[in-house]
Each structure stands twice: as C-alpha cells, then as structure tokens.
Amino acid sequence: MAVPPSSQELLVASHGANNTGDLAVDHSTDPEPREECGVFGAWAPGEEVAKLAYYGLYALQHRGQEAAGISVSDGSQIVVFKDLGLVSQVFDEQILTALEGYIAVGHCRYSTTGGGTWENAQPTFRNTAAGSGIALGHNGNLVNTAELADKAAEFGVIGNGDDVPGRAAKRATTDSDVMTALLAGAAADKGVEAAAMELLPTFKGAFCLVFADENTLYAARDPQGVRPLVLGRLERGWVVASETAALDIVGASFVREVEPGELLAIDADGLRSSRFAAPEPKGCVFEYVYLARPDTTIAGRSVHATRVEIGRRLAQEHPADGDLVIPVPESGTPAAIGYAQSSGIPYGSGLVKNAYVGRTFIQPSQTIRQLGIRLKLNPLRDVIRGKRLVVVDDSIVRGNTQRALVRMLREAGALEVHVRIASPPVRWPCFYGIDFASRAELVANGLDMEGIRRSIGADSLGYVSLDGLIAASEQPASRLCAACFDGEYPIPLPDDELIGKHVLESLQPARQPDEPSATSSLSVPQAGYGAEDAVKRP
Incomplete structure (x- = not known):
C-alpha cells in the first residue's frame, strides 16, 4: 500500500493540515448541546474507498466538527489517517490518493467521552496479539465505560492509547478506544467476528460501530438502536453510514437500516447478519428535531x-x-x-x-x-x-x-x-x-x-x-427515547462518578491484573442468517 511521503507513522499519526500535536479543545463553556459523531464504512473492491469515505463524511460533517479520520485496508494492512479539524481540513487529494485499499472506515467526531485531543480522534486502532489490526469508528456513548476499562486493564489489553509504531503514545480516553482494545484482545484467539459477538452484549449504552480488520468490514448497532445506522448498496460493494443522506452523496442505494442488536460482516463471501441481542428499539427523537440532516430518512x-x-x-x-x-x-x-x-x-x-x-x-x-x-x-x-x-x-x-x-x-x-x-x-x-x-x-x-x-x-x-x-x-412512543424531555432513560445509568464525558480521565488507577476478577466468561450467541437473508432482515 502506497503512503504519502514522510508518512511512515501514518498508521495512527497524522501530518494533516492542522498539525495540532497535543492541542486539546475545551468545551466547558459551550452554550448549547453538542452533537455526537458520524460514521461511514465501505467495502468496495475496485473503488477508491478513501474518497468514498471522504465524501460520506462530508455529508455527515454536521454530526461532528472536531476531528475526522479514515482508515483503509488493502487486505494485508490497515492504515489510519486522522487529525483535528473539519473533513476538508484534514484530507487533501494527495492523502486520499495514497490511502489505497478496498475497505474504509470513516469518522467525524464531536467528543462525548474523552477530551478533544488528537489521541481521541477516530478511527481508533489496535493490533491483536496475532499481528492483525482493528480500526473502529463509533457514534454514541456507553454508560458502562468505567466497568469496561477496568475489564480491559485486567486482561492487559488497555494501555496508553492507539498503537503507534515508533511514537510515544498518550493515553486515549474514550469509550471507543476501550471497545477497540477489548475487541483486539479477544480477537487474537477467536477472530474479530466471534470476538464481537462475545463482547457486544457487554457494551451498555448507545453505539453504532463501523470497524474493520484487513479483510472484513463490520457494522453493529446497540439493542435500543438509539442512533441511526443504515446499509447501502454500491454496484461493486456495500456502504454503511449514520444517515441515508451519506448514501445519496456516494451514489449508494438504500437497502435497510442496521437493526438494533445486529452485527453485519461484509467480505468476499458476501454479507452476513448475526444477532448479538434481542432488539428493544428506542430511537432518539432528537434526531428528528435537530441532529439529522433534513434530507435523511429515519425509520421510514x-x-x-x-x-x-x-x-x-x-x-x-x-x-x-x-x-x-x-x-x-x-x-x-x-x-x-x-x-x-x-x-x-x-x-x-x-x-x-x-x-x-x-x-x-x-x-x-x-x-x-x-x-x-x-x-x-x-x-x-x-x-x-x-x-x-x-x-x-x-x-x-x-x-x-x-x-x-x-x-x-x-x-x-x-x-x-x-x-x-x-x-x-x-x-x-x-x-x-x-x-x-x-x-x-x-x-x-x-x-x-x-x-x-x-x-x-x-x-x-x-x-x-x-x-x-x-x-x-x-x-x-414505545420505540422512541425522549429522555432529554421526560427523564425516562431506557438504558439504566450507573452512579454519577462512573458516567460523564471525562470519566476515563477522572478514574482512579484500574484494578491490577493479579487481583481477583468477578468477570465470568461470555457465551457466543449463534450466528444468524446467510448473506442473502441478511440483506432483507437480520
């Protein structure tokens, strides 16, 4: 895979237009609520997937204007390029041309867990013990981040942020990085898809995930389906995105929504659907009020x-x-x-x-x-x-x-x-x-x-x-979350000190690996339908 000149650290380091280094963005004085994030994924052999992701993120820019990133895979390695700034500020023609591959994961961020630092920009990246990689983009917010971070520390899979060759890493402080670390740790023994089926039921809160290894694109949505996530079809591939408007921009036809509690896997064998949890739909009603683009369709x-x-x-x-x-x-x-x-x-x-x-x-x-x-x-x-x-x-x-x-x-x-x-x-x-x-x-x-x-x-x-x-x-009404209006939270919340934007920054040091753990092993639900059925329903 070709990379831009002087970009040997491109795997998780950026030489983008902002060149922000350790810059942190303080949102403590913002007068209004901020949005969440936009995610985009493409599996499309023969297409310029980095440019597909760029235009998909451009269509989703309203969902996050703090940072942007794209990962690509050519079947042998994953390259991630990310930086603080708008999509158009982070990427240019030279960078996009160098990001060669047939699988892409894209993300535009507003920080809902963790500060607005470069380390917390996405896609996050982790190596597995087997030598493969995982890049992940996340829209949503977990409510059990502290518990998951503790588990990741126990298992020895959480460290100081993204895996950057030859670079002293600062700690990433996002629920997204914790999820990536857990997936990478579990995937070493059983593969990414089986690891996801084991771990996804333990993620509590709102999450729309688009992630990839060297050969497969994955998409997952929490059992409540709080945030939107849709599946689209290209002539030579597949697309997943936060909103249907992003499908329109890249010329993909809408297929269906990714269902609550569903994991999709897309590779050379086709599209597979698995259920990791029973659906309990509670879509965010504020998407209709403000968050989504007016040219987007949600739940029909x-x-x-x-x-x-x-x-x-x-x-x-x-x-x-x-x-x-x-x-x-x-x-x-x-x-x-x-x-x-x-x-x-x-x-x-x-x-x-x-x-x-x-x-x-x-x-x-x-x-x-x-x-x-x-x-x-x-x-x-x-x-x-x-x-x-x-x-x-x-x-x-x-x-x-x-x-x-x-x-x-x-x-x-x-x-x-x-x-x-x-x-x-x-x-x-x-x-x-x-x-x-x-x-x-x-x-x-x-x-x-x-x-x-x-x-x-x-x-x-x-x-x-x-x-x-x-x-x-x-x-x-039974299928909508209106907690910001009525205080009825569909997903139980932990104690105040274990929730919040800066929960990982404020946590005490996690339990040491030699301390006893109460965590039990998780059973892997049986995979669901085949490739053809997966297009129609989960």
Missing part, C-alpha cells in the same frame, strides 16, 4: 417532513398574532414552514446565516461564544422592521442563543417577538451520545414557562408538546 420517515409537521402542530398548540413567521436557519426552517402553513401567517426570511461559521453547538472558546450569534446570523432589517415576528427555532437549552436573537431582532426594529420552539423543554441531560449541558444548566429545569419567556425577553413563548412531537415523527 423523512426528517424534513417530520419537522414541517412539528411546525404545523406547534401552530395549533401555540398560535400567535404575528405579521411574519421567520425561522432560525437552518434547523428551524422546516418547522417555520409548517407553522406558516397551519397558521396562515406569511413565511419569510428575516435572518441571514453565514454559511462559513459552524453551529453554536460546536464552538469551543469563550470569545467565540460571546460573538457566536452575530457571527452566525444577521437580521434583514428591511424585512423585519415594524413587524410582529413569530420566530421558530428547534430547541432551547440554556437560552443564550434565543436571548441574543430576541435582542438582535428588537434592535433591528421588530415590534414584537414571539418565540416558538419545535421541541418540548429540554430538562434532562443526554448520556447516549449528545453532549447536553448538565441538568443544573438547562434553563427549563430551573424556570417555568413564564420564567423562560422573561429570561429570553420574548413577548410570548410556546413549545410543541411531547405528544405532538412524537405524533409528527409517525413512530410509536
């Missing part, structure tokens, strides 16, 4: 159509006397269209978005947080001057964004500002892959509706009901 339902319907229901539940309905672009646009359709109030554009400024979910520094709204949005004064505005946004977390917006619109000449929110009040943090603020920082946890209205300075405030949101999604 268009995200755009869902958001328009949320807006219609919002207008019915919380009418307003206004002259113009305007969205907070871009995530509030479909709901604003629906609100205007249902209310009969004209729809218009009152805010211009700077396309080159990242989402306020992502921005890390205090200075940018203070400037963020005005950097991102600017009012069309001629449109809004003298108008009673109905402003539709997707959510309120701390209220900083809406407070700044209301002030900006009044300064631009709006007579009244009525805020309508296309989701219920966010009262609980997410532990399944969205980096929401702590409960104490959530404005809806500390204030009632009138208190929030006064806090943001609006003339009136209305949220869509949870029943209205669920109805708009056209999914049964």
Whole structure:
C-alpha cells in the first residue's frame, strides 16, 4: 500500500493540515448541546474507498466538527489517517490518493467521552496479539465505560492509547478506544467476528460501530438502536453510514437500516447478519428535531417532513398574532414552514446565516461564544422592521442563543417577538451520545414557562408538546427515547462518578491484573442468517 511521503507513522499519526500535536479543545463553556459523531464504512473492491469515505463524511460533517479520520485496508494492512479539524481540513487529494485499499472506515467526531485531543480522534486502532489490526469508528456513548476499562486493564489489553509504531503514545480516553482494545484482545484467539459477538452484549449504552480488520468490514448497532445506522448498496460493494443522506452523496442505494442488536460482516463471501441481542428499539427523537440532516430518512420517515409537521402542530398548540413567521436557519426552517402553513401567517426570511461559521453547538472558546450569534446570523432589517415576528427555532437549552436573537431582532426594529420552539423543554441531560449541558444548566429545569419567556425577553413563548412531537415523527412512543424531555432513560445509568464525558480521565488507577476478577466468561450467541437473508432482515 502506497503512503504519502514522510508518512511512515501514518498508521495512527497524522501530518494533516492542522498539525495540532497535543492541542486539546475545551468545551466547558459551550452554550448549547453538542452533537455526537458520524460514521461511514465501505467495502468496495475496485473503488477508491478513501474518497468514498471522504465524501460520506462530508455529508455527515454536521454530526461532528472536531476531528475526522479514515482508515483503509488493502487486505494485508490497515492504515489510519486522522487529525483535528473539519473533513476538508484534514484530507487533501494527495492523502486520499495514497490511502489505497478496498475497505474504509470513516469518522467525524464531536467528543462525548474523552477530551478533544488528537489521541481521541477516530478511527481508533489496535493490533491483536496475532499481528492483525482493528480500526473502529463509533457514534454514541456507553454508560458502562468505567466497568469496561477496568475489564480491559485486567486482561492487559488497555494501555496508553492507539498503537503507534515508533511514537510515544498518550493515553486515549474514550469509550471507543476501550471497545477497540477489548475487541483486539479477544480477537487474537477467536477472530474479530466471534470476538464481537462475545463482547457486544457487554457494551451498555448507545453505539453504532463501523470497524474493520484487513479483510472484513463490520457494522453493529446497540439493542435500543438509539442512533441511526443504515446499509447501502454500491454496484461493486456495500456502504454503511449514520444517515441515508451519506448514501445519496456516494451514489449508494438504500437497502435497510442496521437493526438494533445486529452485527453485519461484509467480505468476499458476501454479507452476513448475526444477532448479538434481542432488539428493544428506542430511537432518539432528537434526531428528528435537530441532529439529522433534513434530507435523511429515519425509520421510514423523512426528517424534513417530520419537522414541517412539528411546525404545523406547534401552530395549533401555540398560535400567535404575528405579521411574519421567520425561522432560525437552518434547523428551524422546516418547522417555520409548517407553522406558516397551519397558521396562515406569511413565511419569510428575516435572518441571514453565514454559511462559513459552524453551529453554536460546536464552538469551543469563550470569545467565540460571546460573538457566536452575530457571527452566525444577521437580521434583514428591511424585512423585519415594524413587524410582529413569530420566530421558530428547534430547541432551547440554556437560552443564550434565543436571548441574543430576541435582542438582535428588537434592535433591528421588530415590534414584537414571539418565540416558538419545535421541541418540548429540554430538562434532562443526554448520556447516549449528545453532549447536553448538565441538568443544573438547562434553563427549563430551573424556570417555568413564564420564567423562560422573561429570561429570553420574548413577548410570548410556546413549545410543541411531547405528544405532538412524537405524533409528527409517525413512530410509536414505545420505540422512541425522549429522555432529554421526560427523564425516562431506557438504558439504566450507573452512579454519577462512573458516567460523564471525562470519566476515563477522572478514574482512579484500574484494578491490577493479579487481583481477583468477578468477570465470568461470555457465551457466543449463534450466528444468524446467510448473506442473502441478511440483506432483507437480520
């Protein structure tokens, strides 16, 4: 496999545009919830899989803007290239051309476990004792990371981060690295597929995994299916991705969703499906509200159509006397269209978005947080001057964004500002892959509706009901996770000190290998259907 000049450390070291070294990104002052990650995988002999992964990640950039990486395999070795930054900043033509192979794993990251360091960028990589490698990308968040890290330390398979030849490694502090280490440790004796079937039932929380060894691409989804993961078909191969929009970008046809509790394996023998756990579907309803692209389909339902319907229901539940309905672009646009359709109030554009400024979910520094709204949005004064505005946004977390917006619109000449929110009040943090603020920082946890209205300075405030949101999604309530709205967590949570973004940084030294272990051996569930059946159902 060819590699770029001076890239002998390319296996897990990066010489990308950022060249960030030990840079760490501090998100402690971010004003809004951050997103999770995007994963992409391709098994496609004869295709430029690195470029497929690049464009797939480009389509998933909204899911993570902190770091990006791609691994490729040509059947004999795995090469990983990753760095901090956007997909377009990390990769260029020279790097992509050098990443030769027929299997690719791609990842764009926002950190939900572990800090925003280079070591924590993905795909993660581990060598097995047998000399093979595993590269892994993860979307989601485990709730038993501390337990798994302890187990990995017991078994001697967790060390100081990625395996970098000739490079002093810093410790990776992610649940993703712990999972990769456990898979690599177990695969030495039984192979990756059998190791995955043994270990996946022990991973608790939300996880969509795309991983590969030298010859096989794998995809797995947690039994609750909290995060989306889909399977697509290329003329000469297969694709898996976080969203259907990524399939569209690379010209893959949608086949089906990867089912909750399912492991897919794709190699020269075809596509195999195995069940490692019974499905207990609890898809994240916030994917419909904000996280997913509007041109994505989840569980057979268009995200755009869902958001328009949320807006219609919002207008019915919380009418307003206004002259113009305007969205907070871009995530509030479909709901604003629906609100205007249902209310009969004209729809218009009152805010211009700077396309080159990242989402306020992502921005890390205090200075940018203070400037963020005005950097991102600017009012069309001629449109809004003298108008009673109905402003539709997707959510309120701390209220900083809406407070700044209301002030900006009044300064631009709006007579009244009525805020309508296309989701219920966010009262609980997410532990399944969205980096929401702590409960104490959530404005809806500390204030009632009138208190929030006064806090943001609006003339009136209305949220869509949870029943209205669920109805708009056209999914049964029993199949959705709405924990951030109702506090009903479908996957049990551990004690506070064993959960959180920086749990691995804060843990005490793990149990020593010579101490007794209460861990029992795990039985391997029988593999499921054959290649043809796997395309149709797990």
